[in-house]
Amino acid sequence: MSLAEVAETPAAAGGTPGPPRTPGPLWTLGLLRNELSTTLRRWRTVALLGVLAAVPVLVGIAIKIETSDGSSAGGGGEGPAFIAQITNNGLFLVFTALAATLPFFLPMAVGVVAGDAIAGEAGAGTLRYLLVAPAGRTRLLITKYATTMAFCLIATLVVAISALVVGALLFPLGELTTISGTRIGFGEGLARALLIALIVAVSLIGVAALGLFVSTLTNSGIAAMATTVGLLITVQILDQIPQLHALQPYLFPHYWLSFADLMRDPVYWDDLIRNLQVQGLYAAVFGTAAWARFTTKDITA
């Protein structure tokens, strides 16, 4: 029910004024597909995904070289989580790669895509044409958010699959030992890896909503991206300051590494659930804030 729909009616109906047309669900799906393919075909997005796919390759090769003389990787428990187990089971490369990319690379990629979502269109002068098409602001915003969330999942899966392929090529696979010391079969390990990838993707929806909100505040795509990534870094730093420990459980990256709890046996759910709650809260707050801003602002570009 937007003005844009009303504005579109005469053109769409070939000049015969009629009742405002409500776009059907198929149309919305088409819009989403269109958005998704536009986003994924951008060179910027391809480059981001390429960098993400390269991280597990680098980690895998580095460990292979380091351990070629028989020494163990990450001796003494240094380095990213799970790194000591990779040489014995390539599946652990998936967990290490996600643990290595989650603090910065993944949210940065999501921040770039989310920050660009509205502000990029506005900066390129295409936002008003999108609204002239029977999109409606709320619908467009939801489509943009859905696209960003799809990108979260795609980016996470790119890291996970790249890590799985590299791990399978360079290291043995097979039965694995959970961090609690119990053994699980390779099939269950693979299922847990998939679940972990999903949890990591969901961990990013908070930063995606934040980026979308920032994106509605400005008409410059670059400014929105820079602000989102800057906020991400600031919050990550705040999360490290011990004096702020009372505040930290409410920061969106605080429980990010809780995905590792899925590798305990039995799974320790407390932090995982808290992570989902925090992400849901950020998505709700910044999603509605973006909606309030976007549906009431003047579109001048």
Add this chain to the structure above:
Amino acid sequence: MAPYESDDSRTGDEADGTRAGRRRATRYAVPVAVVGVAAATIGLVPAFAGSGDPDLPEVSAQQLIEKIAASDVQRLSGTVKVSSDLGLPDLGGLESSLGGVTGGREGEGSSADPSSRLMELASGTHTLRVAADGEDRQKLSLLDKAAEYSVIRDGDEVWAYDSASNEAYHVRDAASGSAGKGAEDRSGDVPATPRELAEEALKAADGTTSVTVDGTAQVAGRDAYKLVIKPKQSGSTVGAISVAVDAKTGLPLKFTLTPASGGAAVIDAGFTEVDFSRPAASTFDFSPPKGAKVTEGDELKSGGPAGKDGRADKDGRADKARPGGAGDPGKEFEGLNVIGEGWNSIVRFDTGGEGLPSGEAAGGDAGRFLDSLGDQVSGGFGSGTVFTTRLVNALITDDGKVYAGAVTKDALVKAADAAK
């Protein structure tokens, strides 16, 4: 003009401005309301959760103590949260590097050696998982960030596994006698579960102690009685010990030690989750993963002194914190005396050396550093330095005598005067 205006404005009249403004305000109210609801939920849910004290038949303190003694829980699994705030100076990385030296991360030892790991419990907040199935199958796991440290006992096999470094430590209990026992003792040195802590506290219950039942509470979703243990004498730094005892099984579920000086609990250990059914058999089934570095307990014989050092340290931190444990350091030191009784026991021993140089006698930066950690005192005994934590205070006199106990500074000075 269409795209310049907001969503459903169809008329371009004058009232538009105020209407748009009002609509903007209502829309922004949505995220504000979401924040409000979230804040209210975060603030109110714990308050409501804490209000429902269960209705249980009254018991006397004596009956409750007997219930604890008779408690025979063989099978359980659960999650325990332990927070300790002994008020020790935060040594941060220094502490772990010391642990590395004694535990021998670089030496022939293993980071999976229990003696080097369970010390971590002496400070901070930790989440532990416990599982037990009868006398010979137990598992204790220390949950770290993205890693876990487990001690698993299955019959006469004892394994410790550190997932962060992928190292394992193995001891055969029956076969290798002393070494195995040593590891077991060491793993039992820091009582972590509420039950062990409660038993230690009750050992100290004698004429100097008042034990009362103080209502009921909900712990880990179970109905429990609260047993409060208080020293009768003054001069102790222990304010009160509160133990929540499961009404059905008699198992202590939560242990809280509050200092006499007030403030947060010094030790707070309690189940957040407990289940009395038999844990899965695979829980206790450990074989080292491929490529894991396995250290056999026997190889660590040369590491004996290191283990002992760690133990002395723990005695200083944990055992002395409990009046019942005061006799323990006797194995380590010559010339040890216990002054006083009950909660006000003070351990006195002679280091045989010069003691710590204090005041002007202290030369150089090291002396100044030590001075900054302690307070100078003087009295009938001479002068010395008092090192304080929230629970244990120690007086080291300039002539090399050490007085330590869970008592106030004045009580230490008085004891030192009396001993002179």
